[in-house]
Amino acid sequence: GFHQLGRPLINTTMVITWACRLGSFLLYRIMKDGKDRRFDKVRTNPPKFALFWFIQALWIFITAYPVYLINVKQTEKTVGEFQPTWRDWLGWACWVTGFLLQCTADFTKLKFNSNPANHGKWIDVGIWKYSQHPNYFGEMLMWSGLFLTSSNEFEGGFEWCTSALSPLFVILLLRFVSGVPLLQKSGMKKWGNDANYVRRVKNTSLLVPWDV
Incomplete structure (x- = not known):
């Protein structure tokens, strides 16, 4: 049954699903x-x-490190029958939520950009109406969730600290380096003179989809 799958297999399946x-x-x-x-x-x-x-x-390597680690640390407890903890359920819930959010955001944007009538326009429909970067938020949720469920197997400060680099790296990279900043800069370059776009940037949540 479910409890026979083992935490490493479940988490690895999530990583493979994300990659595919x-x-x-x-x-x-x-x-x-x-x-x-x-x-x-x-x-x-x-x-x-x-x-x-x-x-x-x-x-x-950095983002998937917690999952690599628990695969290396496989024990009878992790590959045989085990009782999921609250960190497992919360971590898996975060991953599923993030995965669905990212899929929805990517599909909506792909459909939007495929319409010739939307050429040169910014997207503000569907989930994008409530978040400027919902796909990035989904990515952050997924890796944070995998860190949380994998943390059940961590032993000692070194494993905790090195594994924590996974969600921190994703969040910091997307929020402050290559994700949000580049797209915000590109958007302002294209539509910075449009009052409607400036209003959207000001009034729309940056990451978390919610109606501000």
């Missing part, structure tokens, strides 16, 4: 656009191109 979903979405977008625009400024520069992929690999 994101990978297929990006592949579809690249095939539709004919290229990956993220590489426009680096594909002609091999060192920068290599650095880009190295950073991507490092990102994956």
Whole structure:
């Protein structure tokens, strides 16, 4: 039954599901656009191109580290029958919520951008009406949830501290480095002179979908 699956298998399945979903979405977008625009400024520069992929690999390692750790630490308790704790249920709930939120946000934006009538417009429909970056919030929820459920297996301060880098890295990266700041800057460059856009930025929640 469910209790025979083991925490490592459940959490690993969640990581694989996340990877397959994101990978297929990006592949579809690249095939539709004919290229990956993220590489426009680096594909002609091999060192920068290599650095880009190295950073991507490092990102994956850090974010999934708690799940790697509990797989390495497998014991009879973790691979056999176990009783899920409140941290498991809350962590899994966070992951499922984040996953559904990200799927909804990506699908809504893909559908919006596929409509020629929306060319050059910012998205403010569906879940995007209540959050400027709902997909990023979903990402933060997923990795925070996996950290929480995996924490049942942590032993000692070192494992706690190194594993905590996972949600912290995702949150800090998306909120302050490569996610929100870049899109906010790009948005202001495109529509900063439009009072409606400025009003949206001011009055719409940055991450958490809710009606402010």
